[in-house]
Amino acid sequence: MNWRPRLVALDIDGTLTPVGSNDISPAVKAAITRATEHGAHVVLCTGRSLVGISEVAAKLPVTFAVCSNGAVWWDPALGEVTRRVTFDPGPTIKALLALLPGAVFAVEKTGVGNLSLGEFLPGDLWGVTTQASFDEVAVPTSRLVMRWLDHTPAELSFAVKDLDLPGVEWSVDHTEAWLTAVPPNVTKGTALEELSARLGLTAADALAIGDGSNDVEMLKWAGLGVAMGQAPAHVQAVADEVAPTVLEDGAAQVLNRFFPG
Template identity: 85%
Template sequence: MIALDIDGTLTPVGSNEIPPAVKAAVTRAADHGAHVVLCTGRSLIGITAVAAQLPVSYAVCSNGAVWWDPATSSVTRRTTFDPGPTIKTLQALLPNSVFAVEKTGVGSLSLGEFLPGDLWGETRQVTFEEMAVPTPRLVMRWLGHTPAELSFAVRELELPGVEWNVDHTEAWLTAVPPNVSKGTALDELSASLGISPQDALAIGDGSNDVEMLTWAGLGVAMGQAPAHVQAVADEVAPTVLEDGAAQALNRFFP
């Protein structure tokens, strides 16, 4: 199994453009019989353009909360939580923050206005009461602040009932249901396919990739990944701008 993050691994952050060398390397892996699994924090609607370019066996979206089978174009798992308490806690701590909950396969409901290009699919601004509905994924952007400022502000934050992480490229926080991560999703998916974690290669660059990288038999961090992500990986590849994912895959699928 080859588990691949998207943003900062297959593509530059926020882009759907996969470099030719990376596309070729992933295709060779599939041709050798590997199950290619996209494993991303993006919502399902956000992976469509990327998945169409690759021989994808499965996709694990929303940090593990949504599973998608491209063979049948169907969602096979969708785990949800109540985002209301988390929104209230973050609003009190982080003034000028905006929020969005995922409408799987459609887009988002937002509380406040995000920056252009932040959200995939259709976005509709709603009230707090309309936001507080079961969702697989809640995202928050702290407008006017840096990732470092957000990391410092939430250093002692407790958010009961959710798993959450902070992005290293934007002042962005993602929350998903409890006990859900890329690692837990891949563990269940691989077991259903009869694949041992020792036979898995995972490549990623963000805080939400830590569980995935430690789960896989070989976890590879991208060269631009933060120090704490590189620290848990077995190896560090070149950066996304150097087609690092391709270079990692080419060792096994030349």
């Protein structure tokens, strides 16, 4: 194959690191470094907040970071947020509370942490978390997250299968009973479309690797979309190919094909 990606879009949790971890294996780090040495733009593309990517981004030579499923853009060279889109989370919180008793919610305070309605589990949220009332959390935010306490991912997926949440883009995690909502028409795919245009590139120049429901639009958008081996069936189904799992350094194995040592 003569094609080599000029833009490499990488999910974090379940792709570069085990879920919830900041640990990147030497093989994955080396493969990403080689990609940049070959002139590729490496973009972290994650559902994590800006605070949540800081430790990972510091370990890698990334060109750009797209956080909060596309709602917050971070330019490492400038050291600043270059785009932040928000929405009103109030109606979404009310709709989910009515459907999912016992759910807890947090709205992102970009670069700081979260305002929390209810108590999350230890380690759930990045940055400083402040307990708040409904009125305090119902303020414009780039990202709303919800955990349905004492329930499984399968139970959450079933409960929301017919749910209509107008005014937001939302996805359910496959490893936890966790839902993320961001502004309407904002996905990893739409963010990468705009970012690539700014870089003078197109989807045909892009390799994207991910493992979650929030990666579907990104994988469909990229010239080559690769799902991780442990990704759910519906994510693997939209990908062009499936890599080994995160525990097998699947992302490194894909990158090594295009950017050999």
